[in-house]
Amino acid sequence: MERTGEMSDWPPVADPGSVGLCPDRLERIAAHFDGYLERRQLPGWQVAVMRRGRLAYLHHSGHADVENSVPVAADTVWRIYSMTKPITTVAALALWEHGRFELNDPVADYLPAFAHQQVWRSGSATSPELEPVVEPMRIWHLMTHTSGLTYGFMQAHPVDELYRRAGFDFGLPSGLDLTGVVDTVATLPLLFQPGTEWNYSMSTDVLGRLIEVISGQRLDDALRSLVLDPLGMDETAFWAHGALADRLAALYAPMPTTREIFRFDQLGDGVRREPTALLGGGGLVSTTADYLRFAEMLRCRGLGSNGERVIGPRTADYLARNHLPGNADLSAFGRPLFAETTFDGVGFGLGVSVTIDPIAAKVPGSVGDHGWGGAASTTFWVDPTEELSVVFMTQLLPSSTHPLRSQLHQLVMQAIID
Numbered sequence: 001m002e003r004t005g006e007m008s009d010w011p012p013v014a015d016p017g018s019v020g021l022c023p024d025r026l027e028r029i030a031a032h033f034d035g036y037l038e039r040r041q042l043p044g045w046q047v048a049v050m051r052r053g054r055l056a057y058l059h060h061s062g063h064a065d066v067e068n069s070v071p072v073a074a075d076t077v078w079r080i081y082s083m084t085k086p087i088t089t090v091a092a093l094a095l096w097e098h099g100r101f102e103l104n105d106p107v108a109d110y111l112p113a114f115a116h117q118q119v120w121r122s123g124s125a126t127s128p129e130l131e132p133v134v135e136p137m138r139i140w141h142l143m144t145h146t147s148g149l150t151y152g153f154m155q156a157h158p159v160d161e162l163y164r165r166a167g168f169d170f171g172l173p174s175g176l177d178l179t180g181v182v183d184t185v186a187t188l189p190l191l192f193q194p195g196t197e198w199n200y201s202m203s204t205d206v207l208g209r210l211i212e213v214i215s216g217q218r219l220d221d222a223l224r225s226l227v228l229d230p231l232g233m234d235e236t237a238f239w240a241h242g243a244l245a246d247r248l249a250a251l252y253a254p255m256p257t258t259r260e261i262f263r264f265d266q267l268g269d270g271v272r273r274e275p276t277a278l279l280g281g282g283g284l285v286s287t288t289a290d291y292l293r294f295a296e297m298l299r300c301r302g303l304g305s306n307g308e309r310v311i312g313p314r315t316a317d318y319l320a321r322n323h324l325p326g327n328a329d330l331s332a333f334g335r336p337l338f339a340e341t342t343f344d345g346v347g348f349g350l351g352v353s354v355t356i357d358p359i360a361a362k363v364p365g366s367v368g369d370h371g372w373g374g375a376a377s378t379t380f381w382v383d384p385t386e387e388l389s390v391v392f393m394t395q396l397l398p399s400s401t402h403p404l405r406s407q408l409h410q411l412v413m414q415a416i417i418d
Helices: 021-040 081-096 138-145 158-165 178-186 201-216 219-231 265-272 288-299 313-317 402-414
Strands: 044-051 053-066 078-079 120-121 130-131 252-254 262-263 285-287 345-348 353-355 369-375 379-383 389-395
Touching: 021 044, 021 402, 044 288, 081 138, 081 201, 081 313, 081 345, 120 158, 120 402, 138 201, 158 288, 178 201, 201 219, 219 288, 252 379, 262 345, 265 288, 285 288, 288 379, 288 389, 389 402
Parallel strands: none
Antiparallel strands: 044 053, 044 389, 078 285, 120 130, 252 262, 345 353, 353 369, 369 379, 379 389
């Protein structure tokens, strides 16, 4: 691999064979994803594979900025969108370990705006019929996306339309900080009674506000003190400023017919300014090296590579268990809508998807592997059984454009020979 950019943040690359990976088979990863570059269907990409605590494969190809011929470098900065969610959830669990709240606590105990919510029953966005909440929304519902909240961009239900009418689509209502965002969400009806279904949603944004109330800190300060600083994630932030802005990759989207990329500065440039609302569900930028520290912390059951413990090992284990009732998968318990994961054979833990049946998922892996992805086609996963941590970065919106995640899984798993 050509080593352009800053390498000081990376551990030395080990001989893949020393950790049970075949180097020739690992090269299939680059050959495959470079095919997307040749077809002009990805701008550039970067992948890091750690096994047994050693960096065994690190590769980047293509451009961070196609139009200005800026290549992807080892220290390129990426919009990670929903890969913010696991970080926010771990920060909340770090507070939970101090006894600051219980997972069964009603959200309204900390955010009173949620005290009198209504649930969708029937009707239309212009004439909704609602019913009272039977089961109060609890903190664990936020961590598992079983809260009844949704996203406006789903466009699958009248409640989604009510979100859009309130200003929630791919953006937020103008001028609102996180408190205002969450208070506005609380006025909208729930899609279902809390705890009865799974739906990808603004749950983690609400969790971010709950962190502020419980910690007494602004969300960026809380994430930094609870997670980012202990892990040495110095290049992860809520907006790209200073040196981060200089290394920020451009954002791209696909043409409808050819899926060839075009530059999407209209949305991509927003991350260059300090946001009005800090969103725990999708606000961060990061580097591959930084996020790999987070992934390895999960694999090592809460312990960072620098010896700092973020959460206890039992908490990390608990996070990675399927929290859906009856050990159901998302196909059985969730609505068949967009999410940053497959549904068959996949459950949901606290802030991460969890594989419960690799055969049903039709994606090679292990029972208990867990991770998440972001809207710009980024992804990560941790496989405790195979002692793997994998991070993939690119900047193509939306993440459903190509099956990059399942392809990466099969390409990494086929390289394991021991």
